[in-house]
Amino acid sequence: MSTFGNFFKVHTYGESHCLSVGVIIDGVPPTLEISEADIQPQLTRRRPGQSAITTPRDEKDRVEIQSGTEFGKALGTPIAMRVMNENQRPKDYGNSTMDKFPRPSHADWTYQEKYGIRASSGGGRSSARETIGRVAAGAIAEKFLRDVAGVDIVAFVSSIGDEYLFPPTATHPTPATNPEFLKLLETIDRPTVDSFAPVRTPNTEAAKRMEDLVTEFKEREDSIGGTVTCVIRNVPSGLGEPVFDKLEAKLAHAMLSIPATKGFEVGSGFGGCRIPGSIHNDAFIKSPAVPPSQSGLASGVPRPRLTTKTNNSGGIQGGISNGAHIYFTVAFKPPATIGQAQTTAMYDEEEGVLAAKGRHDPCVVPRAIPIVEAMAALVLMDAFAAQHGRAGMRDLLSAAYEHKTLANGKPTH
Template identity: 70%
Template sequence: MSTFGQHFRVTTYGESHGRSVGCIVDNCPPGLELTEDDIQPQMTRRRPGQSALTTPRDEKDRVEIQSGTEFGITLGSPIALRVMNQDQRPHDYGGGGKNIDGFPRPSHADWTYLEKYGVKSSSGGGRSSARETIGRVAAAAIAEKYLKVAHGVEIVAFTSSVGPEHLFPATRTHPTPSTNPAFLEMIDKITRKQVDEFLPVRCPDETVCKNMEELIADYRDKADSIGGIVTCVIRNCPSGLGEPCFDKLEATLAHAMLSIPATKGFEIGSGFGGCEVPGSKHNDAFIKAPAVTPAEANGTPETASGRSRPRLTTKTNNSGGIQGGITNGAHIYFNVAFKPPATIGQAQQTTGYDEAEGVLEAKGRHDPCVIPRAVPIVEAMAALVVMDALMVQSARQSARSLLPTLERTVPVSEQNNNLTNGHT
């Protein structure tokens, strides 16, 4: 399927070396101020050719709004977003001999697409290419603006590992970053602007970033590739989001993240390292939530969401902001693991479509490490998940608000405060 979401629905289209790529966004709330300028920053962060550590393919990735807005305001009708491909080179993928048209690329999707459909794109991986994510990032920029304006939601991702270089390596004291004060302080304050000060790798530590940069450059120079991990935090997310039992918010986040090309792993909160922490230390004890400040009560997007905070919060956050599949108002944070890019320049002994053994020497322009450009893609999928879950919960509470309040239940007005920005 090429559609993601149940309520805020995004359908992406296009192939890596086709004429264009893009998406249709259905069910965007009407009345949101929106122009290409709201979308382009994330497109630019994702685009190729940003540095010597990424593919040199020269695409500006200029987004065009084709429908769904008038005079810079969303109409509630489907929004079409298009990006023209300007530097496609399908000839890099054909020609016989040592080129790749005779071989399924090892660990790529060439063979599986052919097995599934009986036909495949002849160049660049087609829909399996990371270029498909342009539509996701464009659509998510719309979701992000709504989430920011309506709820003060902030989503920030950064590079936390490349190969063996880790920003927060596991130790006996801190087998998981969820117990590491330095990590918790970082996700509480980090901004996208700060992350982008550490280009081209986007790891917010000068020393570690430099080590990662040198490591990626070394693999690039050897016509090889390397993987890594992107960490993401979602702040100011309303409580009560998530649909047990099968659409728990961590489950939909995992679904979203593992749909990104080249992903191989997902962990949330304490993750796998939390398996080494006893329950007596891992449990997140409840405490009284701090009072709302005057600035927060004003509800301006620049300061805070203005929504009423839950009466309780947790002393620690090993749960990663989600308990029982439902958000509890704390920071949501998770890791996404990306494998080394499959297409490399080294000669590889393999077997062709004709079942004859041979040597593949791939041509074309490819990233030696996808991590730096994956950062905005992870942010995008997080925004789509939260936006969809928010619309589900808003519909539920709107329907319930028409019923009389029952004893021993939380009043609807109090619940709705978690989903509004305090404005009338």
């Protein structure tokens, strides 16, 4: 389906080459201050045509709020937002050759099998154009989380191909034990990430290696994949549900719903399998004092009394946030559309040679940064609403029982 979330519901619409793409959001807290200016920066970071190593499709991706706000404040009713597709070129796909082939590693074949029909241009709903609605909704969720709890979400490129920001070593098979990586999680911010454009990996030498690698694949009319790491700071403890809706499970769901994703790991991840429990266990320590500007106490969001000495758990234990930084990594495959001719079967089951047309990224990872941040914000927003709904009910019960005790003149049980 095209809907994500239980309390903060996000419904995206649109295809790659239709008139517009966008989103309808239900559950936006009333009186939240919101305008296009809060949303546009993330869409601009996501948009195509940013550099020589991205798709040349020229879209400005200007967002328009259609409903749900008045005088810069959310009304509590559904918010609709749209972005017009200004540079569609469906003719790139509507030729006799392209119509005969399900493109290798695209969703052409699976959509045809599922629906008995498919969008013939640009992959339809499987196109990354669909993520515009996610990013717009994520910007609203993030605005609430930042204003109320001081939550800070930052993603960056951690690898492209075999080029790593923090290569695995015998000493540090996972970045979770690397002091330099942990220091980066404490300090990294979006302006710093963007200053390393076009690759968006926060290290001059690594960024140069990665950019050269992407350029090499582009010149060969080929593509390459990579990984994005995301850190979420100032997360209140207690978010997430036990058993099936663990916070890391919801994050995995969100991240693996992004086009081109093929893997997810939280905290120490797969590298943590090579670390003994005596090192991997996160011992608890007293939480340091939090500056008032970051505490969120004025909004009724208390900070935890304890934190962990290490953070191999990635800020989540038992499926519930423990107050430490949440961090995870998402793997993206090489983009499926390449300029090289490929031998593959046609819809009529005969073998043929396909030379795909269209405008595509040789590597999607740098442009995926705001999409990962948006999906992280949507997960936390939903978890925040669930937890505060539960806490509110608990407070109502406490008040009712206290009133009953006072009325009866004796304790209740």
